[in-house]
Structures are given as C-alpha cells and as structure tokens.
Amino acid sequence: MEKVAEILAEASAEAVEPRFRALASGEVMEKAPGEVVTVADREAERIIARRLRELLPVPVVGEEAVSADPSLARALHSEPAVWLVDPVDGTSNFVAGRPEFAVMASLVRSGRTVAAWIWQPVTGTAYSAELGSGAWRDGRRLVRAPGPASxxxxxxxxxxxxxxxxxxxxxxxxxxxxxxxxxxxxxxxxxxxxxxxxxxxxxxxxxxxxxxxxxxxxxxxxxxxxxxxxxxxxxxxxxxxxxxxxxxxxxxxxxxxxxxxxxxxxx
The missing domain is CATH 3.40.190.80 (D-Maltodextrin-Binding Protein; domain 2)
Incomplete structure (x- = not known):
C-alpha cells in the first residue's frame, strides 16, 4: 500500500507539479470535443504504469492509453487483475490553474476494486483504501461521522x-x-x-x-x-x-x- 502511494507522489512531483500554472504553449491538446489532455497527463501515466508493472506485472489500464487505444479497457473483463491509472484527475482544473486535481490508481481483481490510492498534490494529502481493511488519510484511519438527519x-x-x-x-x-x-x-x-x-x-x-x-x-x-x-x-x-x-x-x-x-x- 505504501509503495503505490510513493509511486503516485513521486510521479506527480516529477511530471505534474512542475507544470502546474506553468504549462507552455503546445503542452495542452484536445483529445476529444470538450476534453483536454496535457503533457503532464501523458508523462505521469508513463511513469506510473512502468513502476506499477514492476511492482505487480499485470496490465495497466490508464486513461490516456485507453484514449489512444480503447481496446485496452477490455482487460477489465478479460484479465484476473489490472491496474487502473488516472494520472491527472481534473485536467481541466489543472489547465486553468485551479487546485482541484488529483493523481489516482487502483488495483482491480476479478472485476472488483481491492485497493485504491488518491494523491492530492496541492494540499499534499494522501488517501488510500484496502478492501475489507479500511480507509486512510495521511496514514490515519478514516471514520465518517453521521451527517444531519434532515x-x-x-x-x-x-x-x-x-x-x-x-x-x-x-x-x-x-x-x-x-x-x-x-x-x-x-x-x-x-x-x-x-x-x-x-x-x-x-x-x-x-x-x-x-x-x-x-x-x-x-x-x-x-x-x-x-x-x-x-x-x-x-x-x-x-x-x-x-x-x-x-x-x-x-x-x-x-x-x-x-x-x-x-x-x-x-x-
């Protein structure tokens, strides 16, 4: 669990955070009508995918890879285990210089998510969860308090x-x-x-x-x-x-x- 969290934070520090509010001309592209992608998305996904495969050698279904080749998503149904990767979740915010974006990964086994990681670069907050074991924010277990009744x-x-x-x-x-x-x-x-x-x-x-x-x-x-x-x-x-x-x-x-x-x- 800790190793994947490190991978996300390190990829973010290398490929994403240096470009926040500093994207150069030509580093933002439209991949579909109304949807943008940046060099940070693509570079971070390559780093994360390579390191996750070193940790556990199963297919990586990444947002940008699937954008280029939609057939890669079939691994979710055909493979016993896959990594899911979203290198910059909230790319439109990232491009606009807004702080609401994250770097995410999860491990799916037999069609069910068994582990998950979310890294919020601007606040430096790390979330993780493991099926049947709980959820954590910055290493502390999350316990949700009851909300209002009405x-x-x-x-x-x-x-x-x-x-x-x-x-x-x-x-x-x-x-x-x-x-x-x-x-x-x-x-x-x-x-x-x-x-x-x-x-x-x-x-x-x-x-x-x-x-x-x-x-x-x-x-x-x-x-x-x-x-x-x-x-x-x-x-x-x-x-x-x-x-x-x-x-x-x-x-x-x-x-x-x-x-x-x-x-x-x-x-």
Missing part, C-alpha cells in the same frame, strides 16, 4: 454535464429538497474524499469512467458509505460505455433517501 440540511453534488435536458431539469427540480447542491469540483479525486470525510452527504454521477470512480468508491465504502448504481447494485469498474449512473452517499439510509428524492419516488 435532507434539508444535506450537502451534495449532482453532476449533470452528460444528462439530457429533460433529465437535467427533473433532477435539478427534485434536488431543491436538499440543503446545498453544487455541480461538483470537476475532479472525482477531490469529490469522493468529501463523502469519506463527512463534509458532504451525497454525489450523483452520470458518466462513470473506471479510472475516475474505482479509487473513490472503495475509499467511501471502506468508511461505511455506499457507492451503487441507481438500481442498487454495488459499483464495479466497467469499461467506458458499459454502464452509467452512480449514486454515492455516506451511509445506506442516506443513499436510499437521496435516490428517492432525486428520482421523484417519494409519495
């Missing part, structure tokens, strides 16, 4: 970027029942720790790329929270395009009530 006091995020207009309107209207609802931080590596740390009660995601959600989902569930599809099935890392819709909450009761309110299932 949904009118809950804090949450609804990520609506990939929703169609009708669904966006429905969810936005229903979300008025909560105390505070934001559009999120545009970085899963910054958002999931808010649930684990008790600073927020829920997050609704739509698009669920595996490198974005495997680390944080394990972090939350190892703190007693819930990360599940809208039908209630537990989150499992899926290749891009396989499944969408994911609700994350601090506990099962909060998850159930949030789902009822957002989907309009209350009487």
């Amino acid at each position: 949904p009118a006091e809950w804090r949450g995020s609804v990520k609506s970027r990939f929703l169609d207009p009708a669904e966006h309107h429905r969810l936005s209207t229903n979300a008025r029942a909560f105390g505070t609802v934001t559009p999120g931080l545009r970085s899963a590596g910054m958002e999931y720790p808010l649930i684990a740390g008790g600073e927020q009660e829920f997050i609704l995601y739509w698009r669920t790329l595996p490198w974005d959600h495997a680390p944080g989902s394990l972090l939350v569930t190892e703190c007693g929270g819930v990360s599940a599809r809208l039908d209630g099935s537990p989150y499992r890392p899926e290749a891009p395009g396989c499944e969408d819709g994911l609700l994350v909450a601090g506990d099962q009761a909060t998850w159930d009530r949030t789902r009822e309110i957002l989907l309009g299932l209350t009487a």
